[in-house]
Amino acid sequence: MLSNIRIVLVQTYHPGNIGASARAMKTMGLENLVLVTPRCFPDPEASRLAAGAEDVVDNARVVGSLAEAVDDCVQVVGASARLRSLPLPHFDEPADMADALMANATDDPVALVFGRERFGLTNDEIRHCSHQVSIPANPDYGVLNLSQAVQVLAYEVFRAWRQRPDSDFRAPRPSHDRQPTREQLGHFHDHLSRVMQASGFITQPHARTEEQLQALFARARPSRKELSLLRGLLSSVEQGLDDA
Numbered sequence: 001m002l003s004n005i006r007i008v009l010v011q012t013y014h015p016g017n018i019g020a021s022a023r024a025m026k027t028m029g030l031e032n033l034v035l036v037t038p039r040c041f042p043d044p045e046a047s048r049l050a051a052g053a054e055d056v057v058d059n060a061r062v063v064g065s066l067a068e069a070v071d072d073c074v075q076v077v078g079a080s081a082r083l084r085s086l087p088l089p090h091f092d093e094p095a096d097m098a099d100a101l102m103a104n105a106t107d108d109p110v111a112l113v114f115g116r117e118r119f120g121l122t123n124d125e126i127r128h129c130s131h132q133v134s135i136p137a138n139p140d141y142g143v144l145n146l147s148q149a150v151q152v153l154a155y156e157v158f159r160a161w162r163q164r165p166d167s168d169f170r171a172p173r174p175s176h177d178r179q180p181t182r183e184q185l186g187h188f189h190d191h192l193s194r195v196m197q198a199s200g201f202i203t204q205p206h207a208r209t210e211e212q213l214q215a216l217f218a219r220a221r222p223s224r225k226e227l228s229l230l231r232g233l234l235s236s237v238e239q240g241l242d243d244a
């Protein structure tokens with residue numbers, strides 16, 4: 001089940017932080033590391049700071065964008081020290097985040113996303129997340145080193161895994177209960193935008209309206225089944241417009 005949990009580091013500047021994050025992960029039973037356009041990788045400094053976790057570094061997957069790293073995930077939690085303006089569901093307590101993540105990870109891949117040392121995650125990257133989490137810390141000095149943030153959240157995930165009910169032995173969840181992947185949700189939002197324009201509800205792409213609707217559906221958390229119902233509804237509206 002822990003193999004469904006992916007740690008994603010976005011554009012890490014110091015290769016040493018990649019190694020230290022790999023070590024933090026391995027101590028907590030996590031091995032699935034994805035690097036989005038790291039500045040300098042592979043690098044001896046990454047292997048040095050990994051200590052006994054070089055295997056996690058060696059097996060890390062390097063990708064060109066955050067979308068590529070998380071498209072197949074059903075839950076993507078962005079770790080951020082500051083609250084952002086984007087109204088995504090937010091976990092104030094890492095423990096609550098880990099419990100939710102663990103529940104989804106039983107059946108599908110999920111991701112925890114960490115930003116750059118200098119300026120964290122961009123708003124566009126946060127848009128690829130379904131949730132945000134902050135590690136409660138000193139209000140006057142609350143930004144942790146990247147690998148230490150990985151350690152704290154990886155620990156919470158491991159704690160949630162140890163305390164799980166006997167879920168290893170339960171049957172897979174039926175699709176009405178499973179969350180759509182980020183890619184499926186992205187296709188739905190593209191479809192919704194097309195229909196909003198074709199129907200004349202908006203006359204050109206309107207980022208603010210789309211953002212508000214994305215936030216609404218992020219809170220509503222439609223299941224795969226509900227999402228395909230909505231896709232069917234949009235298709236029939238499109239059909240009606242074509243016929244008119």
Ligand code: SAH
Binds near residue numbers: 114
């Ligand atoms: N200067 C950046 C912070 C970079 S720290 C900023 O202001 O956003 C590097 C990464 O570590 C962050 O992007 C975040 O993913 C994680 N991190 C650091 N402190 C955190 C905290 N208190 N809560 C959650 N994540 C944190």
